[in-house]
Amino acid sequence: xxxxxxxxxxxxxxxxxxxxxxxxxxxxxxxxxxxxxxxxxxxxxxxxxxxxxxxxxxxxxxxxxxxxxxxxxxxxxxxxxxxxxxxxxxxxxxxxxxxxxxxxxxxxxxxxxxxxxxxxxxxxxxxxxxxxxxxxxxxxxxxxxxxxxxxxxxxxxxxxxxxxxxxxxxxxxxxxxxxxxxxxxxxxxxxxxxxxxxxxxxxxxxxxxxxxxxxxxxxxxxxxxxxxxxxxxxxxxxxxxxxxxxxxxxxxxxxxxxxxxxxxxxxxxxxxxxxxxxxxxxxxxxxxxxxxxxxxxxxxxxxxxxxxxxxxxxxxxxxxxxxxxxxxxxxxxxxxxxxxxxxxxxxxxxxxxxxxxxxxxxxxxxxxxxxxxxxxxxxxxxxxxxxxxxxxxxxxxxxxxxxxxxxxxxxxxxxxxxxxxxxxxxxxxxxxxxxxxxxxxxxxxxxxxxxxxxxxxxxxxxxxx
Amino acid sequence: xxxxxxxxxxxxxxxxxxxxxxxxxxxxxxxxxxxxxxxxxxxxxxxxxxxxxxxxxxxxxxxxxxxxxxxxxxxxxxxxxxxxxxxxxxxxxxxxxxxxxxxxxxxxxxxxxxxxxxxxxxxxxxxxxxxxxxxxxxxxxxxxxxxxxxxxxxxxxxxxxxxxxxxxxxxxxxxxxxxxxxxxxxxxxxxxxxxxxxxxxxxxxxxxxxxxxxxxxxxxxxxxxxxxxxxxxxx
Numbered sequence: 001x002x003x004x005x006x007x008x009x010x011x012x013x014x015x016x017x018x019x020x021x022x023x024x025x026x027x028x029x030x031x032x033x034x035x036x037x038x039x040x041x042x043x044x045x046x047x048x049x050x051x052x053x054x055x056x057x058x059x060x061x062x063x064x065x066x067x068x069x070x071x072x073x074x075x076x077x078x079x080x081x082x083x084x085x086x087x088x089x090x091x092x093x094x095x096x097x098x099x100x101x102x103x104x105x106x107x108x109x110x111x112x113x114x115x116x117x118x119x120x121x122x123x124x125x126x127x128x129x130x131x132x133x134x135x136x137x138x139x140x141x142x143x144x145x146x147x148x149x150x151x152x153x154x155x156x157x158x159x160x161x162x163x164x165x166x167x168x169x170x171x172x173x174x175x176x177x178x179x180x181x182x183x184x185x186x187x188x189x190x191x192x193x194x195x196x197x198x199x200x201x202x203x204x205x206x207x208x209x210x211x212x213x214x215x216x217x218x219x220x221x222x223x224x225x226x227x228x229x230x231x232x233x234x235x236x237x238x239x240x241x242x243x244x245x246x247x248x249x250x251x252x253x254x255x256x257x258x259x260x261x262x263x264x265x266x267x268x269x270x271x272x273x274x275x276x277x278x279x280x281x282x283x284x285x286x287x288x289x290x291x292x293x294x295x296x297x298x299x300x301x302x303x304x305x306x307x308x309x310x311x312x313x314x315x316x317x318x319x320x321x322x323x324x325x326x327x328x329x330x331x332x333x334x335x336x337x338x339x340x341x342x343x344x345x346x347x348x349x350x351x352x353x354x355x356x357x358x359x360x361x362x363x364x365x366x367x368x369x370x371x372x373x374x375x376x377x378x379x380x381x382x383x384x385x386x387x388x389x390x391x392x393x394x395x396x397x398x399x400x401x402x403x404x405x406x407x408x409x410x411x412x413x414x415x416x417x418x419x420x421x422x423x424x425x426x427x428x429x430x431x432x433x434x435x436x437x438x439x440x441x442x443x444x445x446x447x448x449x450x451x452x453x454x455x456x457x458x459x460x461x462x463x464x465x
Numbered sequence: 466x467x468x469x470x471x472x473x474x475x476x477x478x479x480x481x482x483x484x485x486x487x488x489x490x491x492x493x494x495x496x497x498x499x500x501x502x503x504x505x506x507x508x509x510x511x512x513x514x515x516x517x518x519x520x521x522x523x524x525x526x527x528x529x530x531x532x533x534x535x536x537x538x539x540x541x542x543x544x545x546x547x548x549x550x551x552x553x554x555x556x557x558x559x560x561x562x563x564x565x566x567x568x569x570x571x572x573x574x575x576x577x578x579x580x581x582x583x584x585x586x587x588x589x590x591x592x593x594x595x596x597x598x599x600x601x602x603x604x605x606x607x608x609x610x611x612x613x614x615x616x617x618x619x620x621x622x623x624x625x626x627x628x629x630x631x632x633x634x635x636x637x638x639x640x641x642x643x644x645x646x647x648x649x650x651x652x653x654x655x656x657x658x659x660x661x662x663x664x665x666x667x668x669x670x671x672x673x674x675x676x677x678x679x680x681x682x683x684x685x686x687x688x689x690x691x692x693x694x695x696x697x698x699x700x
Contacts, residue, residue: 053520060685079564079580086563090586207518212612214580236579318521334524 044420045112047072047136049102049127050119051084054141058118058168059084061412063091065420072109074099076227077235079217100223102127106134114423116416117141120238121245122228125150132161139419141168142258143250144436146243148444151437155465158433166419166429167436169258171333173415176407180331181263183374188364190342191324194297197260197304199320201252204313205279208287211236240283247285248308249275249446252318259320259331260293260304261439268293268304268442270457275450279311287311291446327366328398335406340375341398342366366401376402437465502604502666506541509604509664509696513537514575514611516660522614525683528642530616531656540664542603542696549596550675550695557592559585563687567592575692577612577660587686589619589646593676594695599626602667602697605637605675609658609682610689616655617688619646619680622665624672635672638665646680658682667697 046068048055052075062068073084073096081098088096099105106112115131117124117140125145131138138158144151144167158165171177184190210233218232228244229235238244239251246254261267271293275286288309295302319332330339369375378400407414421427441463449456456462502509555567565583570592574581585592602624609617619641625634639651656663675695679688 083564083584086561086584090563201521203521204518206516207520207522209517209519211519212517212576212578214574214576214578217580336524 042424043067043069044114044423045069045071047074047105047109047112047115047131048084048088048096049074049105049115049117049131050123051075051080051087052077052118055080055116055118056083056087057410058116058139058141058412058416059087061410062116062416063087064409064413065417068420070096071112072097072099072105074102074105076100076223077217077219102130106130106136112136114139114420121146121250122150122238122243125153128154128165129157132157132163132165135161135163137164137419137423139166139168139416142436142440143246143254143443144433144440146245146250148441151440151444152465155433155437164419164422164429165433166415166422167431167433167440168412168415169255169431169436169439170412170415171255171259172262172430173418174333174407174411175414176335176338176403176405177259177331180329180403184329184340184369185263185322188369188374190327190340190366190369191322191329192326192343193299194264194302194322194324195300196323197264197302197321198306198323199256199260199304200307200309200315201248201256201318202307202309202313202315203252205311207313208280208310210240240280240285242284245285246444246447247289248287248310249273249289249291250443253289253291253306253308253446254440254443255333256318256320257291257293257306257443258436258439260295260306261442263320263322264295264297264302266295266297266302267438267463268295268458270294270455271442271445271449272455273446273449274453275447286447286450289446289450291449293442331403333411335403338403340401340403342401343398344396366399370401373404376404378402434465438463502541502664503543503669504541506543507546509540509542509546509606511537511540511606511664511694512575513662514577514608514660517577517612518614519577519612523684525614525616525657527616527618527655527683529654531654533614533657533659534661537661538664540604540666543669543698545698546603546696547698548694549600549602549697549699550594550693553597554595555592555693556595557585558590559688570594570690570693573692575608575660575662577610577691582610582689582691585688585690587681587688589648589678589680590688591676591678592690592693593628593630593674594693595628596673596675596695596697596699599671599673599700600695600697601669601671601700602637602675602695603669604667604694604696605665605677606662606692606694606696607665607677608660608662608691608693609679610691611658611660611662613658613684615658615682615684617658617679617682618655619648619678620653620655620663621646621648621651621678623676623678624667624670625674625676626672628674630674630676633672635670637667637670638663641678641680646678648678662692667695669697671700 070088075081085095085098114137117127124140128138128140144154273291275289280287290307293304319330319337321330326343328341332338370377418430422429445456550571551573553571555570563584569583605622622638623634623636627633640653640655641651644650
């Protein structure tokens with residue numbers, strides 16, 4: 001390779017980039033970040049299990065984390081395997097061992113510490129259980145499985161093995177989300193009483209097309225059959241098939257419904273969902289799903305609405321919105337979609353509610369939060385016109401605020417950092433298998449509710465391991 | 466990622482790290498899917514691939530970003546202009562691509578999807594097409610990667626008769642507005658990738674070799690090419 005002017009050797013670049021991040025640390029940084037940016041005490045040998053699109057997203061996030069050695073790559077498609085070998089070689093200047101079969105990899109490779117699993121959903125549980133039983137710590141993409149039984153098996157295997165099992169709900173390690181929950185919702189309680197939650201993932205129809213591939217790269221039929229695919233289209237588009245995945249509510253909705261449950265500190269008591277194949281009529285899974293959840297939380301009843309649409313992007317993409325008597329926080333992994341609103345006529349404080357003596361910080365007013373740099377005030381919204389008002393009871397537009405900064409890493413990196421820090425004993429997992437199961441469990445009932453057109457009132461057994 | 470100045474901010478009593486981003490600025494002229502070319506010429510007959518977008522787009526924090534045109538651009542070239550690059554040899558600063566092979570760049574297949582693109586290392590990388598003899602280049606059509614909306618950084622197109630690109634180099638397109646690739650500051654605008662790609666005006670520049678640079682993109686650090694087509698009149 002020619003040494004072009006800006007062609008900094010990758011290792012040098014990564015070391016400089018890491019040093020830059022470390023130098024930017026400030027007071028109060030959570031352990032997950034501090035641990036990840038410190039010099040690693042032990043090299044962790046990692047197996048990459050599944051190196052398709054999501055596997056590559058995870059690798060892009062992992063290659064910035066010091067102290068990892070990517071020892072093996074496993075994927076049934078030689079095209080993905082080759083990409084995995086190339087990606088590792090680009091970082092480490094040495095090739096990992098490549099395997100088509102996970103059993104062969106686990107039987108052959110010595111010294112592996114962890115597996116990062118990004119295979120199709122119906123393989124998550126078998127692959128996770130195999131790796132845990134082989135003595136590896138596991139980071140597995142969400143959904144845990146395409147079935148609740150598969151997810152249960154992962155919890156059991158993790159707890160039986162004593163190994164760590166982190167599930168890829170990466171927002172749980174995102175500093176923007178942790179700050180919002182810890183400081184704004186629980187700390188300063190700027191939303192007041194949260195009564196409603198609204199979330200969505202709206203994706204344009206043109207972004208929801210079948211994934212294409214070059215015909216010359218087709219996997220042999222016997223290999224596809226061995227690994228549970230009837231043909232190459234199903235291998236490339238497994239998210240459309242009921243036996244292989246949970247569909248859009250699982251692929252996309254699981255991220256946000258997990259945030260509902262995490263932020264509310266509760267799981268829903270009941271569910272009603274509806275869905276249809278309104279556009280992609282030949283797909284097994286619904287192309288649009290809407291779900292209503294009812295919660296009983298310590299602060300009262302909460303009703304949550306979620307929609308996942310693969311037929312339109314209108315309405316702001318993807319976010320979770322927590323709506324309270326004093327304010328609303330609409331948060332998204334996409335920082336440009338994050339908005340915070342203060343009610344212009346907030347509910348009066350209930351004098352009978354005692355101040356929480358265990359609050360991490362004393363509750364701050366909106367102005368106090370702005371003064372301390374914990375919120376940014378947005379430009380004032382235009383005043384409503386007096387002409388043409390159709391109802392004198394229309395509320396004045398709320399004041400707008402924003403979070404004070406952005407995550408300076410790939411979105412999955414903090415969650416992976418947390419996983420590897422936990423392996424080193426320097427952190428606790430932010431989303432272990434049991435907690436992930438508790439949050440994911442209601443999601444497995446969305447498609448059944450929509451198919452049966454019946455509400456589901458959850459029993460404890462339905463939502464437990 | 467490029468073009469982002471980060472300033473740390475102290476969050477007292479906070480448990481989180483944030484960086485406040487101040488986006489850089491840049492000058493601009495033209496960008497992706499541009500219309501133009503040789504006045505009075507014939508429309509360039511480019512075959513555009515079908516649109517196939519996958520997944521949710523990632524934010525593109527790039528200033529003066531030219532959005533995807535609503536219809537195919539019209540670009541005029543002198544009579545007699547022909548496709549010169551199909552099947553021609555491609556070399557690269559990364560001689561061991563991570564995904565795919567360099568011959569994909571001139572194989573005539575511009576489709577999105579797996580197997581149609583070559584992925585090169587991060588940093589500033591180039592690919593170079595040998596037209597086998599000098600030509601007056603009137604258009605360079607370029608598709609980096611169009612199954613996801615993204616913008617590539619520091620897209621630079623140069624033409625020369627010197628295979629080393631040390632002498633007689635003419636830059637016909639450059640959107641490296643902050644000179645981060647150290648090849649000179651450009652005045653063209655960054656653009657969003659699409660099935661329409663980019664048509665860079667070759668302006669009749671004479672040369673046997675066409676070299677194209679980039680430095681990662683708004684979705685990841687890597688460099689990609691699906692296809693490059695060089696149109697001109699052989700000398």
